[in-house]
Amino acid sequence: MIPSIHPWNQQLWQQLTLEPERSHHALLFAGGPGLGKRVFAEALAAYVLIDGNLRHEGLFKAGSHPDFYVIRPEDLVANPTDNDSSAFALSNQYALRLIPKHSGKPKKDISIDQIRMLAPLLSTHSHIAKNRVVLVDNADSMNTSASNALLKSLEEPPANTLFILVSDRADSLTPTIKSRCSKVLFHAPDAQTTAAWLKANAKMSDEDIASYAPMANNHPLLAVKLQQQGYREVTKTLLQSVNNLWTNTAHVSQSAQQWKTIGGTMAIDMLHKLCADLIRLQESEDSSSLFYPVQQSWTTKVANKLDQQRLHLLFDEFANLKRLISTNVDEVLVLESLGNQFRLLPQNAAQALI
DSSP states (O other), X not given: OOOOOOGGGHHHXXXXXXXGGGOOSEEEEESOTTSSHHHHHHHHHHHHHHTTOXXXXXXXXXTOOTTEEEEOOHHHHHSOOOSOHXXXXXXXXXXGGGOOOOSSOOOSSBOHHHHHHHGGGGSSOOSSSSOEEEEETTGGGBOHHXXXXXXXXXXXXXXXXXXXXXXXXXXXXXXXXXXXXXXXXXXXXXXXXXXXXXXXXXXXXXXHHHHHHHHTTTOHHXXXXXXXXXXXXXXXXXXXHHHHHHTTSSOHHHHHHHHHHHOHHHHHHHHHHHHXXXXXXXXXXXXXXXXXXXXXXXXXXXXXXXXXXXXXHHHXXXXXXXXXXXXXXXXXXXXXXXXXXXXXXXXXXXXXXX
């Protein structure tokens, strides 16, 4: 099945397909998670490759079009977590072609071996279509060697080849990779559009929309994913573990193990949003843009009891923590480091008691 473009991305679609001959040879789809970038990328690949040919359309839908190549981290291919499963499942069929065989665990990064597998496939002409498309998903997860190898193809692009790089953290890409791509920035719809879409398409209740839309920063697909993961209930557990650190009723190692149970990536994302809320409440009385409005009474109570400078330093550290947690480093060590930084936030730990 070829995915449909989400309503908030329709204008971008018109811009990219109105004059395709003017398109850059490499596009970087940038923006936060849950905005439909991958669905958009797959639909654009279909648009470029099918070009009205019914046979090509059948091959694309079957996951066997020979001119479509997908590279994404092994771990993501083996354990798909994308909430738009139908679209993700199709591109995953293509991604399986470029997974090297080895006996170890699936890697969390895109390796140079994957890029090397792609290179000879691009050294000849396209097979059946006029063009071919290379989709590099989670491009920010490329290790240094893979990034350098891909750069060679971007600098001297094969004829009639469109590269689409998709990233939730485009700032993590190397400057040279970014400079070879035309950046396409995906924006979140407004709160009303998000709420209407969640009600109509995800059948979400008004109560859940009020919780999950702010948590997802009005990224509709992310709001759906958070609901499916029981994020609201997990949030209560995580905030209690933070308060336990502040009141010395839990050790850092205990909190780290608890966060690992939640899932390291999810825990770091939740704690990042908590820091953002605490900073907002320290600097303004405006609570309209909080990630966790349901927990506002607690965050308001503790915000001004935390060291402002340490809080800002911790907030700035999250970009590095998110990068680390997506690699093969020990997850618990990353979470323990984060726990230590949280433990030191209160000006007086006893005052942070709920």
